[in-house]
Amino acid sequence: MASSKKLISREEWEKRLNNVKIRKEDMNKLVMNFLVTEGYVEAAEKFRMESGTHPDIDLATITDRMAVKKAVQCGNVEDAIEKINDLNPEILDTNPQLFFQLQQQRLIELIRNGKVEEALEFAQEELAPRGEENQSFLEELERTISLLVFEDTSNCPVGELLDISQRLKTATEVNAAVLTSQSHEKDPKLPSLLKMLIWAQNQLDKKAAYPCINDLSNARLEDPTF
Amino acid sequence: MNSSNSNSNNGQSNSCKSSNFDNLNQDLGLHFLELARIGSSKTPVEMEEDEEEAPKELNTINSSGGFLVVAPDKLSVKYTSVSLHGHDVGVVQADKPAPMRRLLYYFEIYVKDAGAKGQIAIGFTNEGFKMRRQPGWEVNSCGYHGDDGLLYRGQGKGDAFGPTYTTGDTVGGGINYASQEFFFTKNGAIVGTVSKEKEMKGHLFPTIAVHSQNEEVHVNFGQKKFAFDVKEYEAQERLKQQMTIEKISLPPNISYGLVRSYLLHYGYEDTLNSFDLASKSTIPPICIAQENGFDEQDVVYALNQRKTIRQLIRNGEIDAAMNKLRDWYPQIVQDDKSAACFLLHCQKFIELIRVGALEEAVKHGRIELYKFFGSAEADDPFDDLVQKCVALLAYERPQESPVGYLLEESHRDVVADTVNAMILSTNPKMKDVHGCIQSYLERLLRQLTACCLERSANGGQGETFHLHRLLNSSREI
Numbered sequence: 001m002a003s004s005k006k007l008i009s010r011e012e013w014e015k016r017l018n019n020v021k022i023r024k025e026d027m028n029k030l031v032m033n034f035l036v037t038e039g040y041v042e043a044a045e046k047f048r049m050e051s052g053t054h055p056d057i058d059l060a061t062i063t064d065r066m067a068v069k070k071a072v073q074c075g076n077v078e079d080a081i082e083k084i085n086d087l088n089p090e091i092l093d094t095n096p097q098l099f100f101q102l103q104q105q106r107l108i109e110l111i112r113n114g115k116v117e118e119a120l121e122f123a124q125e126e127l128a129p130r131g132e133e134n135q136s137f138l139e140e141l142e143r144t145i146s147l148l149v150f151e152d153t154s155n156c157p158v159g160e161l162l163d164i165s166q167r168l169k170t171a172t173e174v175n176a177a178v179l180t181s182q183s184h185e186k187d188p189k190l191p192s193l194l195k196m197l198i199w200a201q202n203q204l205d206k207k208a209a210y211p212c213i214n215d216l217s218n219a220r221l222e223d224p225t226f
Numbered sequence: 227m228n229s230s231n232s233n234s235n236n237g238q239s240n241s242c243k244s245s246n247f248d249n250l251n252q253d254l255g256l257h258f259l260e261l262a263r264i265g266s267s268k269t270p271v272e273m274e275e276d277e278e279e280a281p282k283e284l285n286t287i288n289s290s291g292g293f294l295v296v297a298p299d300k301l302s303v304k305y306t307s308v309s310l311h312g313h314d315v316g317v318v319q320a321d322k323p324a325p326m327r328r329l330l331y332y333f334e335i336y337v338k339d340a341g342a343k344g345q346i347a348i349g350f351t352n353e354g355f356k357m358r359r360q361p362g363w364e365v366n367s368c369g370y371h372g373d374d375g376l377l378y379r380g381q382g383k384g385d386a387f388g389p390t391y392t393t394g395d396t397v398g399g400g401i402n403y404a405s406q407e408f409f410f411t412k413n414g415a416i417v418g419t420v421s422k423e424k425e426m427k428g429h430l431f432p433t434i435a436v437h438s439q440n441e442e443v444h445v446n447f448g449q450k451k452f453a454f455d456v457k458e459y460e461a462q463e464r465l466k467q468q469m470t471i472e473k474i475s476l477p478p479n480i481s482y483g484l485v486r487s488y489l490l491h492y493g494y495e496d497t498l499n500s501f502d503l504a505s506k507s508t509i510p511p512i513c514i515a516q517e518n519g520f521d522e523q524d525v526v527y528a529l530n531q532r533k534t535i536r537q538l539i540r541n542g543e544i545d546a547a548m549n550k551l552r553d554w555y556p557q558i559v560q561d562d563k564s565a566a567c568f569l570l571h572c573q574k575f576i577e578l579i580r581v582g583a584l585e586e587a588v589k590h591g592r593i594e595l596y597k598f599f600g601s602a603e604a605d606d607p608f609d610d611l612v613q614k615c616v617a618l619l620a621y622e623r624p625q626e627s628p629v630g631y632l633l634e635e636s637h638r639d640v641v642a643d644t645v646n647a648m649i650l651s652t653n654p655k656m657k658d659v660h661g662c663i664q665s666y667l668e669r670l671l672r673q674l675t676a677c678c679l680e681r682s683a684n685g686g687q688g689e690t691f692h693l694h695r696l697l698n699s700s701r702e703i
Binding site: 008013016017020022023024025026027029030031034035040041042043045046047049050051052188189190191192193194195196197198199200201203204207208210212213216217218219221 | 261470471472474476477480481483484485488489492494495496497499500501503504533536537540635636639640643665666667668669670671672673674675676677678679680681691693694696697698
């Protein structure tokens with residue numbers, strides 16, 4: 001495997017790095033975009049004041065969105081649904097998958113709190129009709145209901161439904177749906193740029209030996225290995 | 227090779243601290259002077275690329291003259307001879323090679339008349355191609371042939387590829403730089419793709435060929451609407467690439483950590499406090515362990531002072547800022563000819579102009595700015611900036627002048643960033659000069675840009691990377 005890789009010295013590479021023109025405002029925008037998309041309202045407001053960067057979304061809408069997310073994260077699904085509909089009733093109308101997920105979470109919470117009768121009633125009235133229309137909903141419903149027959153849920157095959165990660169997953173999707181309905185991108189740009197960096201380095205590795213950054217958290221440049 | 231005024235820090239001892247500091251001082255400040263220059267151009271900060279030329283018509287100079295005739299508009303060709311063997315093919319290339327700095331390139335042919343035998347071909351060939359052979363019959367060429375529907379890639383025998391094509395068909399050929407493939411279409415639908423072998427690097431010319439009597443082919447280099455929806459195809463391919471990138475996994479909480487260290491680096495204290503407070507109540511709580519590499523020693527230093535001075539500068543209160551500096555960090559304002567002092571003096575001048583106090587501005591200029599004029603060096607950043615600042619005096623409405631950008635908030639920010647870096651450099655625990663100037667986030671973005679530029683340099687292929695555009699577009703990355 002002949003190596004026809006071009007070698008770029010550290011000195012040369014650092015010169016190139018210094019020649020890159022990055023605007024402070026662009027970096028500020030990137031940070032603001034992160035704060036806003038992830039829902040750090042007060043921080044976004046302070047950042048606006050301290051840096052003069054304008055948020056690309058109305059900060060008032062963030063508070064509402066965060067309230068919804070929090071409600072889901074805490075397992076207050078009924079509250080969350082009410083809040084979403086207050087924000088924009090179309091969100092759940094146009095998102096049957098999301099709505100089902102929320103209803104499923106509600107069922108999980110009822111089961112978690114030992115409210116067996118209520119759980120069964122809820123499942124029969126609200127979830128079963130959905131299950132009849134949609135195969136994957138039905139499967140999820142069956143998985144969830146099966147929680148009831150286990151005394152020790154920590155070891156059962158569907159135990160993961162009770163895990164907090166299930167709530168977080170739903171919360172993330174609710175967050176994304178709300179952002180999308182507000183015509184905003186649902187993901188912050190920063191993680192994508194970081195992934196692009198990893199990808200670009202991998203691609204360049206095929207053609208050249210050059211100083212690369214292996215640890216993103218301290219951005220340290222490693223000498224090229226040949 | 228050890229130079230006495232190198233940037234590398236090898237254990238500053240107190241005795242030589244001031245001399246090391248001078249070197250640091252100059253280097254740090256100069257960096258920001260350069261930044262002040264960037265603000266002067268209205269165009270985006272990326273390098274201007276040479277506009278890559280695209281094929282527009284057929285090349286009549288190198289086509290296989292005796293066998294074919296190219297129409298005067300250079301967009302169609304007819305085989306006039308009677309073909310006798312395999313070396314009298316009528317081949318025509320485009321006038322320019324396919325441009326490479328994009329995701330893909332595409333062109334189409336329309337078969338007006340398949341003639342006696344329908345031996346038409348569409349494909350790509352390199353510059354030195356033997357112009358009497360079908361594209362694909364020689365190395366460094368490829369061709370999709372209409373008579374047998376085979377794909378030829380550098381040898382006499384072709385591979386099964388797609389349907390044949392004849393009179394009335396529209397056939398397209400393209401290069402996908404992202405996936406490194408050739409692709410062909412027929413009447414608006416994809417026929418197939420093949421990998422663009424390694425030999426086929428370098429410039430590739432869109433090529434068409436006719437070989438039997440009366441064959442006639444028209445070519446479309448994009449002047450007319452294509453039968454194939456190439457824009458849609460391009461969007462799909464771009465999406466594929468994005469999905470590959472999206473799948474890459476990141477260390478947990480890395481974005482959070484980078485944002486945090488950015489705030490610390492520039493001294494955005496209030497934001498940082500709100501950020502930390504909110505993170506405590508996040509579910510699940512975010513914690514950055516020390517082993518993740520976030521070393522706060524360097525940047526927590528003087529957080530409140532840096533924030534205070536930044537706010538003063540952002541409000542245009544330069545005198546107040548300089549007073550604070552004299553109180554807290556006299557070593558920074560000690561050398562009046564340092565880049566940092568220079569920037570502050572210029573900013574004071576600019577603020578006076580902003581409020582219309584022109585006489586005071588002139589007075590200030592006579593005291594503080596005159597000494598930066600007329601350096602012998604060409605391209606001296608001090609001279610450059612001071613001239614531009616003073617030029618503000620000449621305009622009734624300076625903000626609308628070519629030097630109006632100096633009055634913008636972004637310029638105040640450059641001064642604030644300079645002072646911030648200088649304060650960070652006074653930290654006795656500071657090990658890395660670089661760390662004063664650039665946050666980790668900035669370094670990562672520079673690395674990203676440099677890698678992408680290297681990939682597309684020297685005849686590289688694929689879309690070029692534009693950080694500024696990416697950050698300012700409203701679509702998802």
